[in-house]
Amino acid sequence: MISYHTCATHVKKFKWSWGTALVVLIVSIIIISRLSVAIGSIGYGLTPPSLPEYKSLEQQHVNPEGWEGDSQWFHHATQGTATLPIPYEWLLALEAPKSSPWWGIFSWTDAGPFMGEYILRLGFIESKASATNPDGLPIGIAKTDSIYFPGVDRKASAAGFTCAACHTGQMVLGNKRYIIDGGPAMTDLGLLTQSLGAALGQTALASNLVFFNGRFERFAQRVLGSNDNIVTRTALKKDLANTMSILITKTDTINVTEGFTRLDALNRIGNQVFSQDMGRNSNYSPINAPVNYPHLWTTSWFDWVQYDGSIMQPLIRNTGEALGVSAYVDVTAPDNQRFASSANIHNLVKIEEWLAGTDPFKNNKQFNGLLAPKWPSSFPDINKDLAREGEALYGELCAGCHLPPVGSDEFWSDKHWQPIAFKDSLKDAADNEIPGSEEIFKTDEKYLKLNIIPLEEIGTDPAQANVLVTRTVDATGLNLNTKVCTPVKDGSGNVLKYVNYQDSATANFGLALGAFVERTNNQWFNQNFIAQSDRPVLEGLRPNCLQVGAGYKARPLNGVWATAPFLHNGSVATLYDLLSPLESRPTFVELGNQSFDANHVGIEQGDKIKRFNKDKSHRSEAFTADYDNGRFILDTRELGNHNSGHLFTDDKAAVGKIGPKLTEDQKFALIEFLKTQ
Incomplete structure (x- = not known):
């Protein structure tokens, strides 16, 4: 046994001298200085954003009816994209970032996988491992093979977004998480970029x-496996x-923060295609027009x-979306090879056919693709x-723009369903246009004519x-020269007509994008030996028509209860607020909370955001933080976030x-009533 006296003597014997303490201090300063230099040399944001907490709950899919087979395929069917800019095996090996780079330095313990619970806090939805998802990736992320990564100077498998990444919704009510196939996602891709950067850094x-x-x-052990050596x-x-x-060179300029549930998809597609893919910085446009992710059901028949x-x-639409989330496309090759891409057209066509189902007029006037979700029996x-x-109120106030209820006879009338008519030239046996042969063509199937x-x-x-009206792009040298269909005034008024599109230094963004994607699709057809007669089927039997500046479409409101937040830019949290006068709509909207407000129908707003709205006059727009406790605070005073319009008011001048x-x-x-739709 060691006596107290002996122990005390032992401690006294090893008491540090002033000289020893000074040496330790100097060494510590040197280490800290070198660490500071190392942190600075990375040149990237090493501190991740604050994120909401995540709660694991039982999942229930609300609208599986009408789908052929398991929706897992839709959730993980690759579009040929490499959205996450690192090799697939890196992503699986990557740890979640520590809250501070200094905590990250003392990383003796594993922080858990980035693709585990951490990414679910960014709004992604858990998906179990299966034959179509062997690595248990969240819904909306798929493996794409043979993508070139300049950082490793070779090809590797990539992780890219699928359609489901932006078009699968979720809501929490009670102790259950409800999954809405085709609904608006609750992800925040800006925070994803920051978080991935911090983890890599x-x-x-x-x-x-x-x-x-x-x-x-x-990280090295997981990536290299049995090939791990010096x-x-x-x-x-x-x-x-x-x-x-x-990655440092690819930081976005954000004028209007997107936040949870929103994305400036049009500008991001344009930046990817006309700026990054072309290497033409002059075509870059800041992010300034976020929208709520649109829901997909019924859309195929619009x-x-x-x-x-x-x-x-x-x-x-679908190839353009794939290019926007980083499908590879070659814009520098000789003209007959240009526009080769990694876009998986086979899957894009299959996804669209799966979502659409068959012609509803051949199916007893019923949709049989992805159906709008029904109000769950476990809800109030x-x-x-x-x-x-x-x-009755819907018929009086809403049906004039949003059309009669989908289940009604009036909805299926010829007034609302018509073939698409357009003008184009006839072609000879060699697929060359015959001069002066322009005729009116009509689609065989009828489509829902939206207001x-x-x-x-x-x-x-x-x-x-x-965006499509005011943005221009420099398309010189691309040789986009092709035909696109657009509204043109003639003696009978506006008609849809195929016109020749030519490259320009100030090309209209909308028409240029349509021509770019047309060339990409045609190159894929050529490389895969798709006969001219078979191409219209893959294109959905519809012309490549584009229009800009028409306004906003009013779609049917089937399943609208499951699509919060509302208005195109997500600036209104609940249907109750949308039906209220402008002065009653909250100035601040909290997004990122997955809890569902079944009474007002929409995203539940916490007590703190309600206090924000009470003292909004004291909160300057310029100094209102974008995030609070991990959730996005949408300020509707900001251009791009306005919650104006679509008003029920007695003000005749509104x-x-x-x-x-x-x-x-x-x-x-x-x-x-809208809960029943």
Whole structure:
């Protein structure tokens, strides 16, 4: 036994001298200085953003009816994209970032996988491992083979977004998470970029340290496996550094923060295609027109899609979306090889056919693709008497723009379903146009003719509708020269007509994008030996028609209860707020909360955001933080975020007036009816 006296003597014997303490202090200063230099040399944001907490709950898919087979395929079917800018095996090996780079330095313990619970806090949805998802990736992320990564200077498998990444919704009510196939995603891709950068940066930092390299050690072991040795680790460290240096140059300019549930898809597609893919910085445009991710059900049968009713052909829309989330496309090869891409046209066509189903007029006037979700039986019961009152109000106030209810006979009338008519030239046996042979063509199938409401009439935020009108791109040297269809005035008024598109230094963004995607699709057809006669089927039997500046489309409201936040830019949290006068709509909207407000129908707003709205006069727009406790705070005073328009008001002069001011009973009656749709 050691006596107290002996122990005390022992401690006294090893008491540090002033000289020893000074040496330790100097060494500590040197280490800290070197760490500071190392952190600075990474040149990338090493501190991740604050994120909401995540709660694991039982999942229930709300709208599986009408789908052929398992929706897992849709969730993980590759579009040929490489959205996440690192090799696939890196992504699986990457640890979640520590809250501070200094905590990241002391990384003796594993922080858990980036692709585990951490990415779910960014709004992604958990998906179990399966035959179509062997690595258990979240919904909307798929593996794409054979993508070139400049940082590693070779091809590798990539992780890219699928359609489901932006078009699968979720909501939490009680102790269950409800999944809405085809609904608006609750992700925040801006925070994803920051988080991935921090995780990579902390790993790169660890690779430069001697005693604090645990994070890199674990990363290397997972990536290299049985090939882990001093040579391969050195090469991996170099590849990581090269990748980081490339990512530094790709920082976005954000004028209007997107936040949870929103994305400035049009500008991002344009930046990817005309700036990054072309290497032409002059074509870059800041992010300034975010929209709520649109829902997909019924969309395949619309005559025009996108919020601004700008695109007609399904394959143009879908390939353009794939290019926007980083499918590879070659714009520098000789003309007969140009526009070769990694876009998986086979899957894009299959996805569209799966979503659309068969012609509803050959199916007893019923949709049989992806169906709108039905109000779950586990939700609070619908008040049927109140819903009947709301049905009458819907017919009076809403049906004129949004069309009659989908289940009604009137909805299926020829007034609302018509073939698409367009003008084009006839072609000879060699597929050459015959001069002077222009005729009117009509599609065999009928499509739902949507109302597109001019901006001055609807009065909602104009930012997204103006993107294709005001943005120009320098397309010189691309040889986009092709034909696109667009509204043209002739003796009978506006008609859809194929016109020759020519390259220009100030090309209209909308028409240039349509021509770019047309060339990409045609190159894929050529490389895969698709006969001319077979191409229209892959294109959805519709022309490549584009229009800009028409306004905002009013789509049917089937399943609208599951699509919050509302208005095209997500500036209104609930249907109740949307049916309220402008002065009653909250100035600040909290996005990122997955809890569902079943009474007001939309995204539940916390007590803190309600206090924000009470003292909004004291909060300057310039100094209102974008995030609070991990959730996005949308400030509707900012251009691009305005919650104006689509108003129910007694003010006869109000821009965007839809109808008179509604009573509380009328608002809840309409809400109850919309729950039934």
